[in-house]
Amino acid sequence: MSDFDSGQDQTQYQTQATGSRLKDEASAMLSSAREKLGNVAEPITDKAREVAEEQKTWGAEQIGAASRAVDGAARELEEQMPQIAGYIHDGAKSLERVAGQIKDRNLEDLASTFSDFARRQPVTAFAGCVVAGFAISRFLKAGARRTNGGYQTQATGPTGGNYGGA
8 A cells, every 4th residue: 555545544534533523513512502592492482372371361351251241232132122132142152152162271272273163164264363353453452542540532643643623
């Protein structure tokens, strides 16, 4: 074997060793980065889950409140229109069942149920999302109008001016 072949073998061995060492270092850095990312992401995920759970409970309570309001309206109609009042009572009971189901189920189960429903009834799911968006918008606007425990009685425009002049 010539000195050239021996030198070439040694260079090839060093190149492989360096490549292997770099690969090991990169793998260790990647593992460390994944661990650090997991440590950062876990509290964020937990907080997001906590907020979503609070919103789920709030939404179920709002649906329950709407159910009670609808039921109250039906009671007022019982004497004049008993058949229509019966339908309205049925609607109120349905709302109360939905509120209970939302309150009692976990977020993953609700998301899975909605996904299945959306695959089977995409138009209905889309319409429900639009209605929910309007409802959420109304709740947010109503909450924004409250000031110091009272309610504003005058509507204001986007720049803070009053609608309807003066």
